[in-house]
Amino acid sequence: MRSSPNYHHPYTFVFVVILFPALAVSYKTLSATESLTISSNETIVSHNETFELGFFTPGSSSRWYLGIWYKKIPTRTYVWVANRDNPLSHPNGSLKISSDNNLVIYDHSSNTPVWSTNLTVGTLRSPLVAELLDNGNFVLRHSNNNEYLWQSFDFPTDTLLPDMKLGWDKKTGLDRVLRSWRGVEDPSSGDFSTKLETRGFPEYYVFNKERIIYRSGPWIGNRFSCIPEMKPVDYMVYTFIASNEEVTYSYQDVYSVLSVSYMGTLQRRNWIESAQIWKQLWYQPKDICDNYKQCGSYGYGDSNTIPSCNCIKGFEGRNEQEWALRDDSAGCVRKTKLSCDGRDGFVVVKKMKLPDTTATVLDRGIGLKECEAKCLNDCNCTAYANTDIRDGGSGCVIWKGGLFDIRSYANGGQDLYVKLAATDLDHVRITSHGTIIGSGIGVTIFLLISIIILFGYWKRKQKSDITIQTPRVDQVRSQxxxxxxxxxxxxxxxxxxxxxxxxxxxxxxxxxxxxxxxxxxxxxxxxxxxxxxxxxxxxxxxxxxxxxxxxxxxxxxxxxxxxxxxxxxxxxxxxxxxxxxxxxxxxxxxxxxxYLENLSLDSHLFDKIRRSNLSWQKRFDITNGIARGLLYLHQDSRFRIIHRDLKASNVLLDKNMTPKISDFGMARIFGRDETEANTRKVVGTYGYMAPEYAMDGIFSMKSDVFSFGVLLLEIITGKRSKGFYNSNPKNNLYSILFHSTLSVITLKERFHIFCGQVWRYWKEGKGIEIVDPIIMDSSSSALRTHEILRCIQIGLLCVQERAEDRPVMSTVMVMLGSETTAIPQPKRPGFCVGRSLLETESSSSTQHDDDLTVNQITLSVIDAR
Incomplete structure (x- = not known):
């Protein structure tokens, strides 16, 4: 049926807006005569529709905020929040330009402003308009020109957008700082912040409240010195300005964000259109060597050495006993004092994150030779380096006093020249020369030993082909x-x-x-x-x-x-x-x-008294910590490690309830090109074992992911997975099944109770009913119901029956850390024994269910008398 021209009436549009508020018009600008209300569901959209501004409620929260997000990205990603510390408690508010020429958010219930731009501009000749620009900057300007009276870029929240500047501006007097959200669903100001330090040789710091936890290293021409992943590419242009007018950092790439998370992680992410995901390009801090002043004065961190803290050549541990026990925060001291008579020299320490630069002297007009002479003639100078690594290096930075917060990189960093006394410098040269000679001798000896071993093996092989030898007692060495x-x-x-x-x-x-x-x-x-x-x-x-x-x-x-x-x-x-x-x-x-004061996670999680202290926020933080540790093992450590026995009792908690994965007796090293391995010795805890490992001895990163998923569901429900422990190579699942004869437990009773129950409740839309009642009793947890359900979904994704369906830990971290990342629906979980051990085709051997199939077999376990 065609529309008649008579239907083209203004009341028709009003009728549609009333019935369908989602179809309300989006403004390009907001004039002094207009307002943006929560009830109308209206928004302001940038000209090219990249960004959108409006009121929102994060997750299941009942609080309302004015914020900016990417319009075209399906996973809602917030990049700025106006009233982050003064939310509206009900959907009865609006944004408008007030009579005193300010942008104001009003609470209409009390008729009071909850947020304002707080400008003092006096009488204006032309009216003002508010506009959202294509780079995400929300500005207040004159209607007849582009002079900004106020802009959101001067007041960032947790995210640095392209063209937004981090740092100090003399003209405005502003020092722009990033501050984290309080939680996944709480945009209020959190404990973590990122600030560009303008003193000395500028660099930025990450703070936990007032305490420094990480620093970027100074800007060395094309990147910050301790972020080797920060390489200039065609689509990413970095800008760093250090002048008398401003000290700022910015970049250009519309679909890239730099943010500080509510867990204190500084991360760079890019939106990948083809995959429809945010991809993490880098994050800091990454390992223990990134912790601020981890190795003390004159000590440097190296994740490829044991211990990770080392003394610069010519220095030694300040306290040898503490150093031996890995308490290396006291740092190092000189073996020989500087003479300051012209005989001192320098040792070059390569591929280093430059020391803390707040107390340095800069001279960008001289080169390395002049810098060396300047440092040598200054009794207080302890080290020097170039300020810019481009084109062979230029500029001079000099340190006076202790050298703090240094680390080395396999790829990245730059050369640092440390002053040493002449005697220590001679020793370093002799040692280096001796190392070269010693290496040659070592290689020769190794080749000779290898030849002898191979010859002995060949002789033994020949002899064993003739007769079977019975080993004598003296041939068997005690382990x-x-x-x-x-x-x-x-x-x-x-x-x-x-x-x-x-x-x-x-x-x-x-x-x-x-x-x-x-x-x-x-x-x-x-x-x-x-x-x-x-x-x-x-x-x-x-x-x-x-x-x-x-x-x-x-x-x-x-x-x-x-x-x-x-x-x-x-x-x-x-x-x-x-x-x-x-x-x-x-x-x-x-x-x-x-020593970790709070013992293991299971001593809290499954204890009737202690579990009451585990709020949802604490459980969520513990989950994130475990995930970070597992990601480090799988991806970021020197070796790729498969733990094979991740469970609640193998997660220890320090005085701050920070989780630490322990017990690596069952762990295995993987090559970087390996994806899975096979073993005949199935060890670990069956309640946490992936089906392919328990059944076939196949283990991989995905088997650890399965264990993590079980652990996550335990943390949420407060219930044990009721697994079985086995460390005897002869007692694999088959021998337990056929040779043990004492207490008999059916698999359906054992595994269906936990994974199956969580799965069933999730499929029926009743997932919240299996959550530990203790965490649901608190009002804060009730407000975060959406986050809890999201974690149940992540846990079920990790325990899916097929290994290829499970996410890797980097994906798990993204899902845990981003409220807006889309999460797929999980398939049925594995139950550690997901198919018949008897390989029977009898229909009576299995029970079919809409959601799952569990074989009706029994598992016998030996119980001690």
Whole structure:
């Protein structure tokens, strides 16, 4: 039916707007006679429709804010919030230009302003208009020219947009700072902020309240020195201005954002149109070496060394005992004082993040040679470097006093020249020369040993082809003696897998640990696991430690002990437990860790009293910390590590409830080009095991993701997954099924209760009913229902039956950290045993359900009498 011309009446449009407010007109500008109201659902859109401004409520919140977001990106991404600390508690507010020429948000319930631009402009000849520009800048200007009286770019929230400047402007007197949201659904000002320091050699810092937690390193011509990933490309142009008028940083690329998250992470993300996702290009801080002043004065961090903190050549640890126990925050001191008589010289430290630059002297007009002479003639000068690395380097920056917050990079950084006394400088030269000679001798010896080993292997092989040898007692070396020899000498050795490992780990005497733990008294016992007992100890200097002592009756042995020493000693991350040392003495094997005051996650999560202290915010923060630690293992560490036994009892909590993944006895190293591996020794906890690992011994990053998913669902529900522990290579799932005969438990009862129940409730739209009632009782958690349901969905994605359907940890981090990222619907979960072990085709062997299939078989487990 065609529309008649008689229907073209103004009342028709009014009728449509009333019935369908979503179709309300979007303004290009807002004049002094107009207002933007919440009830009308109107918005202001930039000319090219890139950005949109309007009122919004984040997630399930009932608070209203005025904000800006990308219009064309389907996942809502907020880039600016006006009244972040003064929200409207009900949808009865508006934005308009007031009679005193200010943009004002009014609360009509109380007829009071909740936010204003606070300008004092006096009488104007022309009316004002508010406009949202194509770069996301919301401006208040004259209607007849483009002179801005106020702009949102001068008052950023948590996001730096293209063309927006971070830093100080002399003309306006503004020092623009980014400040995080309080939470995923709370845009109010959080604890973390990013500020460009304008003193000395400018760089930006990330603060937790007033405490510095990270710094970028200074601008060195084309990037900040400690962000090697920040490389200029065709689509990204960086601008850094350091003058008497301003010290600012900006960039150009409309679909790229720099933001500080509510967890304190500074990150750069680009919108990928083809994949419809925000891709994280880089983030900081990334590992323990990024922590501010982690290694103290004259110490530098290197994630590829053990320990991660090192002294610059010519320096030594200020406190050798603390340094040996990885408490290296005291830093390093000179071996020899500077003479300041012209005999001092410099050692070059390559690929470095330059030291803290707040107290430096700059001279951009001279080169490196002049800079060296200037530093040499200044008794207070301790180091120098170029200010610009482009075109071979130029400019001069000089440090006076201690050198703090340095780290090295495999790729990136720049040369730093540190002043040394003549005697130490001569020693460095001799050592370097000796290293070259020693390396040549070492290679020759290694080749000779390899030839001897290969010849011996060939002779043994020939002999074994003729007859089967029965080994004599003296031919079989004790594993205990082997590990003793390896650890006590701390030298390179050839393991049974014919791999070399360097065990550079502080060794502690048995007697010292016995005294520290009060002779391993029961009163000092912190917990017990498959490895043995963990004791709390205290060293003579008052430092608290945790000592894990291998039980003689433990099914875990030297392989697991060596594995943990090899792996965890090489890993440095805020969400991984720190290994301080080890002890091997007359059959005793012990590992010494940092002491974590709040013990393990399961001691809180499944305890009726302690669990009440785990609010949803704490649980969410713990989840994010575990995810960051697992991402580091999978992607950002020196090695790609598969943990294989991630569970609540293997997550420890420090005094601030920061989670730290522990127990690497079952972990395995992956090559960068490896995607999965197979083992005949299925170890770990079956309640957390991926189906492909429990059934076929296939493990990969996705099997760790499955374990994380189970753990996440436990954190949300407060219920155990009720898994089974097994560390005996003979006791894989098949032998348990067919050889154990004591307590009999059906798989349907075991696994259907947890994963199946969560899945069923989710499919029925009742996911909130399986959430731990303790966290739902608080008003703050009730307001974050959407976030909780989102986490249940993420957990179910991680425990999907097929490994290829599960996300990788980098994707999990994006889903956890962004309220606006679209999350796919999960498929049915795996139940650790997802298909028939008996390979039967009998229809009676399985029970069919709309949502899942669980085989009707029994799993027998040996219970101790």
């Amino acid at each position: 205990d003696l082997l590990i003793d020899e390896v650890l006590l000498t701390s030298e390179r050795y050839i393991s049974r897998e014919n791999k070399t490992d360097d065990l550079e780990l502080p060794l502690m005497e048995f007697e010292a640990l016995a005294m520290a733990t009060n002779r391993f008294s029961d009163a000092n016992m912190l917990g017990q696991g498959g490895f043995g007992i963990v004791y709390k100890g205290m060293l003579p200097d008052g430092k608290e430690i945790a000592v894990k002592r291998l039980s003689k009756m433990s099914l875990q042995g030297t392989d697991e002990f060596k594995n943990e020493v090899r792996l965890i000693a090489r890993l440095q991350h805020i969400n991984l437990v720190r290994l301080l040392g080890c002890c091997v003495d007359k059959g005793e094997k012990m590992l010494i860790y940092e």
